[in-house]
Amino acid sequence: MAKVWVGATEYPSKSAVQAKCREILAKYPGDPNAVPAGSERIAGPDDVEFIEALIASHPDVEEKIGVGIDHFEVRYYDYGTRAVCLVRIDGSDTDISLPWAVKHLPTSPPR
Secondary structure (H helix, E strand, O other): OOEEEEEEEEEHHHHHHHHHHHHHHHOOOOOOOOOOOOOOOOHHHHHHHHHHHHHOOOOOOHHOOOOOHHHHHHHHHHHHHHHEEEEOOOEEEEEEEEHHHHHHOOOOOOO
């Protein structure tokens, strides 16, 4: 298996990064009283840092970030799926496909 990099951190494989993504999703089960329903802000500094580094490899990173990142949330989407949502500083938001970002991770360290 090829090593991959999320920011300056080396992981033994894409599977290890996917496991880290699942771990973060599990930490934030969602707040039934939140708006949008079931959303929960990702608050852990290490979790935020990991997601920021991970989305840097997303092919649509500039479009996703837009005017800038305010915060990340875990939200419920269609059919009960949960995903990370990027909330921009202007209040707009977009879903972040972590699997898509993982697919595009670099196999060499950043320079």
